[in-house]
Amino acid sequence: MGKHAAAIAGMKALLGDRLSTSPSAITLHARDEAHYPDTPPDAVAFPKTVEEVSDVVNICARHGCPVVPWGAGTSLEGHALPIRGGVTVDTSLMRQVVHLWGEDLCCAVQPGITREELNTELRTTGLFFPIDPGANATIGGMTATNASGTMAVRYGTMKDNVMGVQVVLADGRIIRTGTRAKKSSSGYDLTRLLVGSEGTLGIITEITLRLQGQPEAISAAVCPFPDVRSVVNSVIRAVQMGLPAARMELVDAVSIKAINSCSDLSMAEVPHLFMEFHGSEAGVAEDAERMAEIVADNGGNGFKWATKAEDRTRLWHARHNAYFAMKSMKPGSVGISTDVCVPISSLARAIEDTIADVEAHGWTAPIVGHVGDGNYHTLFLFDPKNEKDRTLAMKLTHRMNERALALDGTVTGEHGIGIGKMEYMAAEHGEAVSVMAAVKRALDPEGIMNPGKVVEVN
Amino acid sequence: MGKHAAAIAGMKALLGDRLSTSPSAITLHARDEAHYPDTPPDAVAFPKTVEEVSDVVNICARHGCPVVPWGAGTSLEGHALPIRGGVTVDTSLMRQVVHLWGEDLCCAVQPGITREELNTELRTTGLFFPIDPGANATIGGMTATNASGTMAVRYGTMKDNVMGVQVVLADGRIIRTGTRAKKSSSGYDLTRLLVGSEGTLGIITEITLRLQGQPEAISAAVCPFPDVRSVVNSVIRAVQMGLPAARMELVDAVSIKAINSCSDLSMAEVPHLFMEFHGSEAGVAEDAERMAEIVADNGGNGFKWATKAEDRTRLWHARHNAYFAMKSMKPGSVGISTDVCVPISSLARAIEDTIADVEAHGWTAPIVGHVGDGNYHTLFLFDPKNEKDRTLAMKLTHRMNERALALDGTVTGEHGIGIGKMEYMAAEHGEAVSVMAAVKRALDPEGIMNPGKVVEVN
Numbered sequence: 001m002g003k004h005a006a007a008i009a010g011m012k013a014l015l016g017d018r019l020s021t022s023p024s025a026i027t028l029h030a031r032d033e034a035h036y037p038d039t040p041p042d043a044v045a046f047p048k049t050v051e052e053v054s055d056v057v058n059i060c061a062r063h064g065c066p067v068v069p070w071g072a073g074t075s076l077e078g079h080a081l082p083i084r085g086g087v088t089v090d091t092s093l094m095r096q097v098v099h100l101w102g103e104d105l106c107c108a109v110q111p112g113i114t115r116e117e118l119n120t121e122l123r124t125t126g127l128f129f130p131i132d133p134g135a136n137a138t139i140g141g142m143t144a145t146n147a148s149g150t151m152a153v154r155y156g157t158m159k160d161n162v163m164g165v166q167v168v169l170a171d172g173r174i175i176r177t178g179t180r181a182k183k184s185s186s187g188y189d190l191t192r193l194l195v196g197s198e199g200t201l202g203i204i205t206e207i208t209l210r211l212q213g214q215p216e217a218i219s220a221a222v223c224p225f226p227d228v229r230s231v232v233n234s235v236i237r238a239v240q241m242g243l244p245a246a247r248m249e250l251v252d253a254v255s256i257k258a259i260n261s262c263s264d265l266s267m268a269e270v271p272h273l274f275m276e277f278h279g280s281e282a283g284v285a286e287d288a289e290r291m292a293e294i295v296a297d298n299g300g301n302g303f304k305w306a307t308k309a310e311d312r313t314r315l316w317h318a319r320h321n322a323y324f325a326m327k328s329m330k331p332g333s334v335g336i337s338t339d340v341c342v343p344i345s346s347l348a349r350a351i352e353d354t355i356a357d358v359e360a361h362g363w364t365a366p367i368v369g370h371v372g373d374g375n376y377h378t379l380f381l382f383d384p385k386n387e388k389d390r391t392l393a394m395k396l397t398h399r400m401n402e403r404a405l406a407l408d409g410t411v412t413g414e415h416g417i418g419i420g421k422m423e424y425m426a427a428e429h430g431e432a433v434s435v436m437a438a439v440k441r442a443l444d445p446e447g448i449m450n451p452g453k454v455v456e457v458n
Numbered sequence: 459m460g461k462h463a464a465a466i467a468g469m470k471a472l473l474g475d476r477l478s479t480s481p482s483a484i485t486l487h488a489r490d491e492a493h494y495p496d497t498p499p500d501a502v503a504f505p506k507t508v509e510e511v512s513d514v515v516n517i518c519a520r521h522g523c524p525v526v527p528w529g530a531g532t533s534l535e536g537h538a539l540p541i542r543g544g545v546t547v548d549t550s551l552m553r554q555v556v557h558l559w560g561e562d563l564c565c566a567v568q569p570g571i572t573r574e575e576l577n578t579e580l581r582t583t584g585l586f587f588p589i590d591p592g593a594n595a596t597i598g599g600m601t602a603t604n605a606s607g608t609m610a611v612r613y614g615t616m617k618d619n620v621m622g623v624q625v626v627l628a629d630g631r632i633i634r635t636g637t638r639a640k641k642s643s644s645g646y647d648l649t650r651l652l653v654g655s656e657g658t659l660g661i662i663t664e665i666t667l668r669l670q671g672q673p674e675a676i677s678a679a680v681c682p683f684p685d686v687r688s689v690v691n692s693v694i695r696a697v698q699m700g701l702p703a704a705r706m707e708l709v710d711a712v713s714i715k716a717i718n719s720c721s722d723l724s725m726a727e728v729p730h731l732f733m734e735f736h737g738s739e740a741g742v743a744e745d746a747e748r749m750a751e752i753v754a755d756n757g758g759n760g761f762k763w764a765t766k767a768e769d770r771t772r773l774w775h776a777r778h779n780a781y782f783a784m785k786s787m788k789p790g791s792v793g794i795s796t797d798v799c800v801p802i803s804s805l806a807r808a809i810e811d812t813i814a815d816v817e818a819h820g821w822t823a824p825i826v827g828h829v830g831d832g833n834y835h836t837l838f839l840f841d842p843k844n845e846k847d848r849t850l851a852m853k854l855t856h857r858m859n860e861r862a863l864a865l866d867g868t869v870t871g872e873h874g875i876g877i878g879k880m881e882y883m884a885a886e887h888g889e890a891v892s893v894m895a896a897v898k899r900a901l902d903p904e905g906i907m908n909p910g911k912v913v914e915v916n
Contacts, residue, residue, distance in 0.1 A: 103694060103803035126698075146643040157641050159650070160618065175890040181799035182831045183615050184868035185604040185654050186875055186886055187912055188894045192617070192650040196643050213700045236561060240584075242671045242737070244702070279700070282744050290738070341639035345561035373640045410642035417644055428644055432633040435901065436646045442900035443893065454645055 004086060007065035008043045011087065014055050018046040018093070029088045032075040033135070034420060035334045035384070039081040041068065041088040048093045050166060050174055050205040056089060057203065058172035060448055068450050069199040071141025072114060076337050077418025079145060079198050083452050089203060091140050097121050098206060106163060106180060108208045111140020118209075127211040130155035130246075133414065134320050140204050145416035146196030150319070153372030154246040154278065155212060157414070159195050166206035167194055170444035178208060193439070198416055199450035201443045215278035218246075219288055220312040222275070223300040224268045228252065228355070228367075230299035231273045232348040235371040237294045239344065243287055247276035249319055250369035250376065252355075255326065258366060259318045262325035273300065273371070274319055276312070319368070326366050326379050333381040338397045338420075340404035341375040341413025350407055351376055354400050361392060375413035402427075417454045425455060462500045462544060465523035469503055469545065472513050476504040476551070487546045490533040491593070492878060493792045493842070497539040499526065499546040506551045508624060508632055508663040514547060515661065516630035518906055526908050527657040529599025530572060534795050535876025537603060537656050541910045547661060549598050555579050556664060564621060564638060566666045569598020576667075585669040588613035588704075591872065592778050598662050603874035604654030608777070611830030612704040612736065613670060615872070617653050624664035625652055628902035636666060651897070656874055657908035659901045673736035676704075677746055678764040678773055680733070681753050682726045686710065686813070686825075688757035689731045690806040693829040695752045697802065701745055705734035707777055708827035708834065710813075713784065716824060717776045720783035731758065731829070732777055734770070777826070784824050784837050791839040796855045796878075798862035799833040799871025808865055809834055812858050819850060833871035860885075875912045883913060 002008075011019045020026075021043045030038040042065075047053045060067045066086025073080060082088055091112035098108040102125055109118060116136045118129050131142060133149035141147070143165065148157035155161065164178020177190040194201060225231045228250065235248050251259070251272045260266055275291060277284040292303045306312045318325075327335060342350050351367060358365045358378075369376030380396060382389035401411045401424050411417075411424040425433050436455045440447075447457055460466075469477045478484075479501045488496040500523075505511045518525045524544025531538060540546055549570035556566040560583055567576060574594045576587050589600060591607035599605075601623065606615035613619065622636020635648040652659060683689045689708050696703060709717070709730045718724055733749060735742040750761045764770045776783075785793060800808050809825060816823045816836075827834030838854060840847035859869045859882050869875075869882040883891050894913045898905075905915055 101801065101803065103698075104801040105697065106801075146647075148641060148643075152641060156618075157643075159647065160614075169893070173889055175893060176888060177890055179799075179866055179868045179886065180801040181833075181862075181867040181871060182802070183606060183610060183799055183833065183871050185606075185615075185870045185872050186868045186879070187654075187883060187891070188659075188897055189604075189617065189647075189650045189654055190890055190893055192647045193897075195647070197646055201646075213698050215700060239563065240561075240671050242673060280744065280748070283741060286738065286740050341637075341641055343559065343562040343564075343638040344640070345559065375639075375641065404639075408637055409639040410637045410644045412643045413639060413641050414643050421644070425645060428637065430634060431631055432635055432648055433645070435627070435633060435648055438900040439646055439651075439897060442896040 002042050004042045004063065004065040007060050007063035007087065010059040011043065011045055011056055014059065015045055015047065015052065020044045029070055029090065032073045032078060032080050034076050034078045035336050036078045036081060039083055041082040042085050044088045044090050046090050046093050050168065053089065053168045053203055053205050054172045054174055056087065057168050057170065060087060061171055061446065064446060064448065066448050066451050067203065069140065069144065069203045071111065071138030072136065074135035074137045075141065075145060075418060076415045077420035079416055079418035079453060081419065083419060091138060100125065101180065102127065104180060105211045105213065106208060107211060108206055109139050110206060111204050112138050114138050115142065122211065126214055128214050129209055130212050131158055131161055134323065139207050139209065143195050143204050143207050144198050146414065148414040150247045150249055150370060152370060153248055154244060159192050161210045162191060162195050163208040163210055164191050165194050165204050167202035167204055169202045170446065170449050180208065196416065198418065198454050200440060200454045201449060217281045217284045218276060218278055218312065219284040220276045220306040220315055221288060221291065221303060222306065222315060223273050223295050223303040225271045225273060225300050228271050228351050229348040231271050232371055234273060234295050234298040234300060236344055237298065238291060239372055243290055245275055245372065246278040247274065248372040249274040250371045251319060251322065252367040254364050255322045255366035255368055258325040258329055259322055262321065262328060263318050265318055274315060322366065322368055323379065327381065330381045332383060334384045336380045336393050336397050337377060338400060339375065339377045339412050339415040340400055340409060341373060342404050342407045342409030344374040346407040347371065347374045350403055353403055354378060357399055358396055361396065363392065373413060419453060422456065460500050462521065462523040465518050465521035465545065466501045468517040469501065469514055472517065473503055473505065473510065478502045487528055487548065490531045490536060490538050492534050492536045493794050494536045494539060497541055499540040500543050502546045502548050504548050504551050508626065511547060511626045511661055511663050512630045512632055514545065515626050515628065518545060519629055519904060522904060522906065524906050524909050525661065527598065527602065527661045529569065529596030530594065532593035532595045533599065533603060533876060534873045535878035537874055537876035537911060539877065541877060549596060558583065559638065560585065562638060563669045563671065564666060565669060566664055567597050568664060569662050570596050572596050573600065580669065584672055586672050587667060588670050589616055589619055592781065597665050597667065601653055601662050601665050602656050604872065606872040608705045608707055608828060610828060611706055612702060617650050619668045620649060620653050620665055621668055622649050622666040623652050623662050625660035625662055627660045628904065628907050638666060654874065656876065656912050658898060658912045659907060675739045675742045676734060676736055676770065677742040678734045678770040679746060679749065679761060680764065680773060681731050681758040681761040683729045683731060683758050686729050686809050687806040689729050690829055692731060692753050692756040692758060694802055695756065696749060697830055701748055703733055703830065704736040705732065706830040707732040708829045709777060709780065710825040712822050713780045713824035713826055716783040716787055717780055720779065720786060721776050723776055732773060780824065780826055781837065785839065788839045790841060792842045794838045794851050794855050795835060796858060797833065797835045797870055797873040798858055798867060799831060800862050800865045800867030802832040804865040805829065805832045808861055811861055812836060815857055816854055819854065821850065831871060877911060880914065
């Protein structure tokens with residue numbers, strides 16, 4: 001028996017079949033969407049209630065067994081890999097909408113529900129949950145990593161849309177943070193401390209989410225540009241004018257090529273801006289007109305409306321599938337999908353320098369960006385057996401992170417730290433890292449909650 | 459010499475004339491806008507730089523001397539009262555705009571600048587800082603209490619608009635949190651932990667603020683209603699429709715009476731909704747039309763536009779002066795100005811029950827509310843020598859807080875905890891209070907930072 005046999009026996013007695021050590025369960029929880037080697041947990045627990053999660057954590061606390069929460073496994077920096085062994089707590093049996101308060105535009109959900117499942121459940125209510133990171137992640141995982149994505153420019157990030165959480169702490173205690181009031185100045189903001197804490201301070205067992213009314217009208221548009229800088233300048237102008245776009249996405253020439261090859265679209269292989277507007281019929285029409293002017297002033301030529309719902313769907317489907325389209329261009333490859341965020345005035349430079357760096361090494365890497373937020377992604381694809389390419393991909397990623405820091409930015413706008421970005425914590429936060437470590441020690445003195453992630457504690 | 463003589467001598471050596479024990483300085487810092495008896499500090503420090511603040515805190519740490527930060531003294535729950543003595547750190551010599559990044563819509567300021575001073579400095583830039591709590595508070599104080607006010611329904615609270623802070627910790631270390639990127643998933647959110655921490659975790663010495671582009675057009679409107687419920691229902695409908703109002707303020711009949719008596723306005727003495735819209739010319743006109751329809755559907759009758767800037771100014775001036783207008787109706791009185799926040803679906807009931815409770819005691823108390831946020835205020839005015847009235851005011855305030863908690867709300871939407879609302883922390887947060895205490899102990903183990911506020915630590 002392994003190191004955590006006593007803890008596993010205790011959980012087995014508690015959960016029966018819902019504590020698995022089967023090879024298939026172990027293998028399924030040994031990797032996320034990142035590029036790291038398989039890291040199997042010792043066991044996988046499938047609790048159904050917050051009390052069971054609390055009992056699991058209690059057992060683990062007694063035996064010093066690490067506890068790693070698991071949503072849909074779509075994390076990109078190794079957040080959910082049990083790098084120090086222990087038990088993975090899979091939330092897939094906790095996927096209910098616990099309560100819907102329609103008039104207050106909010107709901108409470110269990111952590112294992114995915115954002116698409118939630119929006120399907122909301123379909124008849126006139127409400128929707130706007131945070132869209134692309135992947136069909138769970139709400140628990142999105143909360144734990146402070147996800148955002150294409151609509152953050154209008155609706156904010158998880159931090160802006162989580163009103164409160166229920167959390168199981170490292171000693172098994174269950175707490176609730178926040179209230180259903182829209183705002184509060186009552187005490188320390190534990191909600192936002194826990195959002196983005198990646199399971200290192202506790203396991204999120206319920207989330208109260210802000211919802212949005214479905215807009216009366218939606219319009220989308222797309223426009224090709226001569227270069228990345230013109231795209232960014234258009235978006236800077238729109239932001240300055242307070243034009244309330246719901247989405248403003250840069251899709252670079254390499255990505256367009258990948259999208260074209262995997263769809264029936266045939267866009268010019270130059271940088272594009274994909275846009276969407278939400279509002280009243282008259283409002284989106286006005287936004288559209290103003291945006292068309294801004295785009296034309298900044299070198300965009302060929303602004304096209306997607307007025308029909310099916311055209312819009314096709315456009316965003318193409319954008320969201322860019323990741324898979326790109327992967328399909330190099331079958332068998334693994335990818336480093338990295339994300340940095342900079343002040344918008346530095347975004348064009350950051351992207352241009354990244355492209356130049358990549359090209360100087362004779363490589364190509366697609367870039368997509370949530371431009372209104374100054375946030376962009378690259379995807380470095382390589383054959384996992386090719387160490388030279390892996391090393392180069394790591395090096396290019398590293399320089400992209402350093403570039404973001406040099407420009408007053410952050411090494412991650414939305415993917416999180418996991419294990420992939422821990423080396424930058426000191427450079428980004430300086431002495432503040434020691435305060436994060438103090439908070440971690442205060443809440444998890446034995447270091448059992450997803451150890452080795454976000455911040456190292458000695 | 460008093461208890462903190464050694465600390466005071468150390469600070470005197472450091473600051474010279476800028477460490478004052480003069481009766482006038484002591485008296486000026488012995489009370490805020492709350493109703494508590496004078497609570498004088500032992501000394502008042504006027505640092506000019508973050509290094510001086512750090513040195514002051516170091517000296518105090520060495521001698522176990524409490525440190526209480528001070529902005530403009532407009533707090534309403536006794537936040538800045540040195541209830542355990544010690545030194546008040548007055549930030550009035552730190553009021554510079556340190557940096558303005560126009561293209562990125564953000565700036566960095568010292569804590570002592572007031573919001574009106576900041577907006578005066580921004581006047582020629584096309585940008586403005588939208589958070590407006592009424593009082594001309596300092597940005598440092600607004601950050602420390604997570605202020606919000608009339609425009610939060612559109613632009614959010616301080617938590618949504620502070621991108622990062624520089625803070626002096628309890629051991630004198632200086633840290634920076636956040637970056638200038640619009641969003642980040644990098645590590646624990648210390649920025650939002652510090653916003654609203656009321657000086658109990660550190661002294662805020664610099665704040666990076668998100669700014670907004672000045673809207674192309676502003677329109678305001680006002681409408682009388684038969685009752686509070688109709689006002690609230692109108693606002694609920696507007697929120698559900700996603701109508702992006704910049705302000706939606708309930709002013710109740712008692713407040714209207716006070717405003718009428720102190721201005722040249724002569725509004726009907728019934729509940730009113732004051733509104734403002736920001737956007738393009740066409741946008742605000744459309745918003746206006748839609749709002750007029752909503753209001754008419756919900757019993758509002760006599761919707762009036764204030765299209766001219768001077769009419770608009772007069773309207774909001776009257777709203778902001780309601781507090782003083784009400785005070786002037788009872789010369790010599792002191793007031794308990796309290797603030798609770800509930801889910802919007804419960805707001806009408808909360809306000810109605812509060813009015814009924816007040817009337818049942820033969821009293822009147824004006825109510826104003828940031829209705830779009832579910833946030834409302836009462837003002838209980840009484841002769842400070844009349845113990846019976848003070849007791850009754852406290853009792854009515856107490857029941858208002860309990861009502862908010864019973865409705866899934868918070869005892870403070872924007873004023874903060876200070877000393878006035880500490881008794882509700884356990885009822886509102888349950889076991890989570892112990893987590894706040896753990897964070898407090900981790901960051902301020904000796905308990906010198908504004909002790910006795912927000913959360914009690916043993």
